[in-house]
Amino acid sequence: MSDFDYLQLEDLIHSRVRLSIMTALITSIEVDFSFLKEKLHLSDGNLSVNMRKLEEAGYVNITKQFIKRKPRTTYRITEKGREAFEKYIGNLKKIIEATEN
Amino acid sequence: MGNEIEKELEIIQQMIQNTKKRAMDSGNILIMWGLLFIVAMIFMQILQNTISTKRLTIYFWVFPVVGLILTLILKSKKREKKKLKTYADKIVGAIWLACGFSLATIKIVFIVSSHNIEFIFTASIFFVIIGIGMIISGYVYQWSILKLVGLFWWLGAILIQLLPQNYLPMVFLNQLGLGLIVPGLIANHLNKKEG
Numbered sequence: 047m048s049d050f051d052y053l054q055l056e057d058l059i060h061s062r063v064r065l066s067i068m069t070a071l072i073t074s075i076e077v078d079f080s081f082l083k084e085k086l087h088l089s090d091g092n093l094s095v096n097m098r099k100l101e102e103a104g105y106v107n108i109t110k111q112f113i114k115r116k117p118r119t120t121y122r123i124t125e126k127g128r129e130a131f132e133k134y135i136g137n138l139k140k141i142i143e144a145t146e147n
Numbered sequence: 148m149g150n151e152i153e154k155e156l157e158i159i160q161q162m163i164q165n166t167k168k169r170a171m172d173s174g175n176i177l178i179m180w181g182l183l184f185i186v187a188m189i190f191m192q193i194l195q196n197t198i199s200t201k202r203l204t205i206y207f208w209v210f211p212v213v214g215l216i217l218t219l220i221l222k223s224k225k226r227e228k229k230k231l232k233t234y235a236d237k238i239v240g241a242i243w244l245a246c247g248f249s250l251a252t253i254k255i256v257f258i259v260s261s262h263n264i265e266f267i268f269t270a271s272i273f274f275v276i277i278g279i280g281m282i283i284s285g286y287v288y289q290w291s292i293l294k295l296v297g298l299f300w301w302l303g304a305i306l307i308q309l310l311p312q313n314y315l316p317m318v319f320l321n322q323l324g325l326g327l328i329v330p331g332l333i334a335n336h337l338n339k340k341e342g
Contacts, residue, residue: 062158069162074233077166081230085165113227135159141152 058103059134063088063096068131071106071123079119097121105130166231172338173239176221177331181323183214188319204266208254215247239284246280267307267315274304274322281326296330 059068066086070077083093100106105127109120123131187210194206250273257264278300285293303322307315 060155062154065155065158066162069159070166073163073166074231075237076232078230085162138152138155145152 056130056134056137058099058105059130061096063092064100067096067100067121068105068123068127068134071121072128072131076120076122079121082121100127103127103130166233172225172229172236172334174331174334174336174338175225176218177327177334179217179221179331180214181327181331183210183217184323184327185320186210188316188323192316207266211250235287238287242283242287243280246276249276270319271304271308274300274307277326278304281330292330292333296326300326 059065063086067082070082070085079093079097082088083090086093088096097106097108101108103126104124107122107124109122111118111120187207190210191207253272253276254269257269278297280297281293281300282297285291285295285297300322303318303326306318310318
């Protein structure tokens with residue numbers, strides 16, 4: 047059995063929805079609210095709650111604007127968010143290596 | 148724990164798949180350029196038959212300017228609707244901007260140098276640059292059709308030098324049809340399929 051501390055996986059990212067959001071944001075420049083809602087099969091409320099948590103942690107930047115009188119919300123990952131995600135992936139890698147050993 | 152890690156990796160992999168685009172979303176821009184140059188060819192043919200002037204090619208350069216304006220309009224419309232902005236789109240946009248500036252620079256150099264450079268020679272250089280843009284775009288989007296289209300433009304650059312002048316309209320039409328309109332239609336179709 048490995049002696050890796052699983053608590054090192056950050057709780058904020060360690061949820062199915064937020065991990066998916068962070069992955070989408072790290073692989074793109076900008077992601078629209080409706081894109082995330084559609085791909086993650088989430089309700090508006092559920093997605094908003096998760097996005098707010100990521101925003102409060104300083105992991106995402108939110109831009110709200112009106113295009114042809116319709117509201118549009120887009121998200122971008124911040125440098126802090128990028129670092130947190132990279133650390134998270136690094137820890138996942140360590141767990142896999144520890145499990146293999 | 149092993150199962151949990153597997154699930155996490157699955158989530159990451161699935162989301163990367165979701166955000167990975169296989170098709171360029173500039174299908175309409177390719178189609179517009181193809182159609183615009185077909186109109187330009189017909190227009191030039193009509194001019195050639197009606198006006199007897201040696202400086203006919205000057206009129207031709209109105210069309211790229213119109214194309215540039217239409218490209219900017221189409222791009223800004225697309226930007227409004229875009230749900231996902233990817234790094235691939237950004238890179239391909241930069242490549243085509245560089246290609247466009249290269250084409251404009253070459254034309255300006257030819258005009259300024261005041262050498263009597265034939266239109267057909269300029270066209271070959273333009274075909275090569277369009278080919279470069281297509282091939283790099285094909286590699287960025289991992290889309291083989293665009294790579295083949297790039298090679299097709301290079302082949303066209305050689306063909307227009309080798310074939311007799313009466314074959315040129317046919318070669319130009321082929322290039323515009325198979326090198327711009329067809330890939331544009333395929334890109335639109337793939338984009339619709341991807342959602």
